[in-house]
Amino acid sequence: MTKPGRYGEFGGQYVPETLMNALIELEAAYTKFSQEPEFRAELKALLEGYAGRPSMLYPARKMTQDLGGAQIYLKREDLNHTGSHKINNVLGQALLAKKMGKKRLIAETGAGQHGVAAATAAALLGMECEVFMGVEDMERQQLNVYRMKLLGTKVTGVSSGTGTLKDAVNEAFRCWAGEADTTFYMIGSVMGPHPFPMIVRDFQKVIGEEVRAQLAVEAGRLPDCVIACVGGGSNAMGAFYDFIDSPGVRLVGAEAAGHGVDTRMNAATVTMGETGVFHGMKSLFLQDDGGQIMPVYSISAGLDYPGIGPEHAYLASIGRAEYLPVTDAEAVDSFEYLAKVEGIIPAIESAHAVALARKIAPEMGPEEILVICLSGRGDKDVQSVAKYRGENIHE
């Protein structure tokens, strides 16, 4: 990292001046509280006593045997309360908000995963919460909208732009700009202006730290490869971070290639994107000829984002991590594979990581260890996979 908030050339704080004070205040508060033993103890209590951490590191013996290469472990974030790694981040941010004396939480959401997590944290900590969600996404994800309402959160539709995640992010920033004194913006991934990418990464790095500790006990050594899917990049950064300075650990991110990187229907930011500035950060983005942000596509709603967190862009630029595209077809195939082989239905996001593992593991030796970050569970995706397979399912 070059200067605070920068990862090489990436990162920064590209936001309207109206928001700068809020970012400065946030950074100061985070710096203060994240070093206080009390804050750390409270967060630990929430993670262990509510989210269910540490999450299991599961030796996938049948998969290992089937692929005939590296020993495969699954980091079971799917077993967390609310079903994904998103809870790690929202508990951290909500607690921080509470310490900062904020009364109100806001968040953006795409398919609703981060929104549901945010609403959960808000309910638990007794705070008001409003989630911005594209109207297209609301229509597609009515169940998650209802879930957020059940948790006591107000869901506000965003009809500007494509009516999807990126527009919801825009709207959350706009809202925050108007009321940052009372309101805390809980961003959903390692994205946005500094200090968000740092804060979210810090709240997610528990994933990799646990992997290190668990493997030390299980195998007495480091993993040889860690694979995670990358939307904004929070579960991947969480899984990678503790290993960045261990050069023997290969870090691989799975990007959503949708219908293929040779089509316009993908969300493979590192593979296909260009450096740009968007959502407050300098990073890699899928853009058209005029520098307009492109509509993106993936079967996986959680990977359907035209950018990537700046720290990932940096790791890609220096070659410390690789980011490889995985198509819808490969992801669905691996979704089905893990269900059949291990009795675990992964989130379709996580299935992208599984797909890469199925390519990489057989090329590794049987003494080597490959860890897949299983970022979430797939209950939410069964319907769309069925639809993908041409089965007409209603509930």
Add this chain to the structure above:
Amino acid sequence: MTKPGRYGEFGGQYVPETLMNALIELEAAYTKFSQEPEFRAELKALLEGYAGRPSMLYPARKMTQDLGGAQIYLKREDLNHTGSHKINNVLGQALLAKKMGKKRLIAETGAGQHGVAAATAAALLGMECEVFMGVEDMERQQLNVYRMKLLGTKVTGVSSGTGTLKDAVNEAFRCWAGEADTTFYMIGSVMGPHPFPMIVRDFQKVIGEEVRAQLAVEAGRLPDCVIACVGGGSNAMGAFYDFIDSPGVRLVGAEAAGHGVDTRMNAATVTMGETGVFHGMKSLFLQDDGGQIMPVYSISAGLDYPGIGPEHAYLASIGRAEYLPVTDAEAVDSFEYLAKVEGIIPAIESAHAVALARKIAPEMGPEEILVICLSGRGDKDVQSVAKYRGENIHE
């Protein structure tokens, strides 16, 4: 217990002679393996290393504060892999089946919870699996049907009778009667002929044992009251069993009262049922004037069963446990309550237990401890609760 397989007058083995040998073989195998350290170690490894046990005992501080009585703890079976206590049972039974040299597993399912758990265990242990499911239930629960197929299980529709859970049980027994030499029947609750109620209870009693151990650490003492919902009764028996001989622990089961016990639309077996023989056991059943088994109703598919496990019937008969009816309205209300207050969306089954806790906790002292067995998570129920509230949600 009076004689093996009997709980007072309840229990027994009321099955066709064609099945008796299978039951005898099962009992012998269970007796043998359940005492072997190797079997116990393997099961423990599955429960801890796959299902995610021990499940958290969560102090529900906001709920405690809100109700102003006993200290409330939630036993978080919802955090288990596949989202409910059902996994405890299927891992035990599937492992037993494997030890017995069976190639094939069969199971019945109502809404699909036990079926999905069974399919999961089968996938994990690499065994063939067929699940019987009423055609009505299949139509209502297409997602779970697809989920089972994803896990590699064959789902067979049962159109006889009411095309629901009880008919699926009938069909599973019929199937088993024809091929018990190769096939293991994994029953889904503490029901059916001996030794099933005992086996399932033994595989579920880990719930109560963990509660005891966890509370000993947390509070240095026993709970004063344990509440669980009762369909067939497996999560309740699992939660109660370790405390039966501790007379200071009040045991309360929540029965589904559907539209009310003054209507025909309920499933409140202890409150409204009579002693009878069905599904291989003597117990309490909802029956009509002619001794025909009644169609039952509850908003909760998992409690929608016309009987109850024989050990519960016994505990009710001797007054050791109470079984109180909870209506749909009360359950939905408590479903919403727990979401808002603790950020936990419970299974609608478990919400029945929460509803009783909301009545009982305020009558207890602040030094007393009440444990709710949160048998499962409520993602599966969001849609039907929305429908109950008149919201039209599609996916």
Add this chain to the structure above:
Amino acid sequence: MNRIDATFEGLRHRREKALITFVTAGDPDMATTEALVLEMIAQGADLVELGVPFSDPMAEGPIIQAASARALEAGATLPGIFDLVTRLRSGGVTETPLLLMMYLNCILHYGKDRFFEACARAGIDGVIVPDLPYGEQVEISGEARAHRVHLISLVAPTSRDRIHAIAQNSEGFLYCVSSLGVTGTRAGFATDFDAFFGEIQRHATVPTAVGFGISTPEQAKALAKYAEGVIVGSAVVDLVAKHGTGAAAPVGAFVKALKNAIRE
């Protein structure tokens, strides 16, 4: 003397095998059942089983399940079945044993003692309870005996060590289940009948009858050699399903063919 015992004794004297046929009472209505019973007896049935419909006939295959559902739908009840038996007994069926085949819950719900008293009064000679295996029979055996109604025991190829005890403690006749699984019609049998019946006959104190899956005169003939009687259920019920209230003639013809087949 119980009509079952008398009937088997008479058959033994005549060196004949017993033909035992089954219909579900009240399918499609009680009048048809009455006609069917009379016709089956006229065409050679030596004993008749009346199935008491139950919502959840766990031991039955699809044919009898469906008949049971039709009968319940048509309003069949246990009191109605007792009335039918009473009518049959007063209408000339004085010698042929009539049995009820039914699930335990209906007996318990009616009241055990009251039930067997009603059996005796109406003229029921035996009761077959598929979900009451040997070992649980104490549940109702006292009441049955008090009213001189035979509780028929079943024995299956999988009964193994239990065959001895079941055979020795049976009354009326011993119902030998010819195939695993549930009732229904079958193309063939996987059972090793020589071994199975060898074991049974070593211990049996009452006549034996074989049933479950017998649907043709040929099958009846082939199995008749192992036992004193042959039981045919689903195949009859199947004809009732097809012919409804007009089933008496085809059922009669079928029963006649069965009786001829086991008579040769």
Add this chain to the structure above:
Amino acid sequence: MNRIDATFEGLRHRREKALITFVTAGDPDMATTEALVLEMIAQGADLVELGVPFSDPMAEGPIIQAASARALEAGATLPGIFDLVTRLRSGGVTETPLLLMMYLNCILHYGKDRFFEACARAGIDGVIVPDLPYGEQVEISGEARAHRVHLISLVAPTSRDRIHAIAQNSEGFLYCVSSLGVTGTRAGFATDFDAFFGEIQRHATVPTAVGFGISTPEQAKALAKYAEGVIVGSAVVDLVAKHGTGAAAPVGAFVKALKNAIRE
């Protein structure tokens, strides 16, 4: 001398406040924008901002968001906007400063140096980049300066400790954001303008202009007293939304009213 500096100097001599108006370029089409710019200048606009449409205008409220979307839909591009500016400059708009208001990504994507060169060539005097706060301006400030295009700084009521540095380092004019949140029309302002502008004026080295939410001549007049200029955007764009290609007349009338209000 940059036209912005010259214009403010002239206004100061005449003891007039600057009226700065905004339209989204290409909404609903370039010809209309051209007509609007000419009409606004004719009716008293002293500086004109052209909004470069962006897919994701994070600092904008619904009115300008919608205009941006309409312009993109109609095919507006940065080269097209440079063409428009070139046409305006060769068509007689020689003195009035023209500024681009746009998001950083469009500049980076076009190429920083190439962009400012194009600005200079076409006759753009300043660039307002809402997502480039003081502190990140080094990103493009070198290139801007090389081509003598002013990079306009914004300062907000929440800028607090930053006001000093921003004010001291600004060029052209200092864009003082009159309300929090995004652009748009507002009924009232919660800002303590005396304190805010007191702090700004203590440090400002260039003229100040106030904007964000000013939609009526009355508001313009009330706020004009704090600064050397008043910026009106959404209210103009709203008229374009309503009147489309026929917006020149109503926009002209509105601009005239605004200018009159701040002239008194």
